[in-house]
Amino acid sequence: MSPRREAAEAAGSEDRAQPSMNGYASYVYGIVPMDVEVEPGTEGVGDPGGEVRLVPFGQIAALVSDVEPDRPLGRPRDLQAHQRLLDQTAAEVPVLPFRFGAVLTDSEAVVEELLKPYHDQFADALQEVEGRTQYVVNGRYDERAILSEILRENGEAASLRQQITGRSEDATRNERMRLGEIIEGTIADKREADTATVVDELSDVCEQLAVREPSHERDAAHVAALVANDRRAEFEQAVDELARRWSGRVELRLLGPMAPYDFVGTS
Numbered sequence: 001m002s003p004r005r006e007a008a009e010a011a012g013s014e015d016r017a018q019p020s021m022n023g024y025a026s027y028v029y030g031i032v033p034m035d036v037e038v039e040p041g042t043e044g045v046g047d048p049g050g051e052v053r054l055v056p057f058g059q060i061a062a063l064v065s066d067v068e069p070d071r072p073l074g075r076p077r078d079l080q081a082h083q084r085l086l087d088q089t090a091a092e093v094p095v096l097p098f099r100f101g102a103v104l105t106d107s108e109a110v111v112e113e114l115l116k117p118y119h120d121q122f123a124d125a126l127q128e129v130e131g132r133t134q135y136v137v138n139g140r141y142d143e144r145a146i147l148s149e150i151l152r153e154n155g156e157a158a159s160l161r162q163q164i165t166g167r168s169e170d171a172t173r174n175e176r177m178r179l180g181e182i183i184e185g186t187i188a189d190k191r192e193a194d195t196a197t198v199v200d201e202l203s204d205v206c207e208q209l210a211v212r213e214p215s216h217e218r219d220a221a222h223v224a225a226l227v228a229n230d231r232r233a234e235f236e237q238a239v240d241e242l243a244r245r246w247s248g249r250v251e252l253r254l255l256g257p258m259a260p261y262d263f264v265g266t267s
Contacts, residue, residue: 024066026055026104027073028114029085030259031096031122034061044085045078046071052085055107057115060122063089064110073101086259094130096122097259125264132207132226134263135256137198137239139220141187145249146218150186157182187218194250195221201242205235210262220250224262232257 027045034056043049043065050065063085067073079100086097104110115122151158160179164172191214198221199209205227212222227235236254243252 023068024050024106025069026064026107026110027067028098028102028104028110029063029065029082030089030098031060031062031115031126032089032093033126034059036061036093038063042085043081045073045081047077049081055110055115057111058119058123060115060119060126062110062115063095064107067103069103069105073103083258086261087257090133090259091257094126094132095259096125096129096264097261129226129260129264131229132260133229133232133257134260135206135225135227135235135239135254135258136212137202137221137223137225137252137254138215139194139198139222139246139250139252140216141190141218141220141250142248143218146187146190147183149249150183154182154186157186184217191220195223197221198223198242202235202238205231205238208263212262220246221252226260226263227257 027050029044029052032054034054036054038052038054040051042052044052045065046067050067052063052065054061055064056062082100086095089095090097104113151161157179160175160182163175164179169176195211199211202223202225203209206225207228208226210224210226212224214222225235239252239254243250246252
């Protein structure tokens with residue numbers, strides 16, 4: 001998809017929203033300014049994917065495509081198509097992403113139930129994300145490195161490790177359970193501290209930060225950042241510097257740019 005801003009007339013009301021084909025529902029991806037143009041042939045969810053189009057109202061528009069109302073959604077291909085469309089859109093224009101699976105009966109319902117009643121809120125939210133994009137910073141502890149670190153710092157853990165070495169699981173069940181509890185609790189404490197480090201290191205090079213729930217038991221940090229487009233290089237450099245400092249202990253990954261999923265309330 002190559003959405004782009006056009007010098008469109010400031011029209012856009014419900015009389016411009018054409019109902020979907022009979023028998024089809026309207027799948028909603030998100031909200032964009034009304035002066036955006038969708039490249040013909042852009043496909044969305046479905047098999048084959050429905051062609052993506054705009055349903056405009058006032059100064060905003062919904063990105064939608066036709067879906068069969070009785071077709072179950074949720075296959076990996078559908079989720080990937082949903083996210084790909086939103087992320088490609090966000091690379092060009094501001095977008096308010098919707099959670100996967102938002103379906104209304106037709107284009108008229110998109111206007112009457114979505115765009116018309118929430119027009120001003122959506123318009124204001126689009127202004128807030130104008131010129132900004134989201135990244136996600138995910139850090140994961142190296143298993144050997146974090147275990148060695150815990151054993152160095154925690155005498156009880158080191159003692160338990162010695163007690164279970166070379167002995168059967170049945171004979172050391174209690175010791176293994178206790179060691180697991182220590183490791184889990186210590187990682188949680190380290191995650192909290194390392195997440196605070198990520199927030200501190202990146203707060204000066206982005207607009208907002210949102211701490212996400214861990215996605216893995218060895219997550220060191222999982223943080224979303226809203227970054228001004230003219231500071232993206234600076235932000236990426238700051239992440240690279242932190243990754244170098246944590247090399248061998250934490251594998252730091254940077255995902256994005258992507259749609260601002262964590263910074264808009266369109267779920």
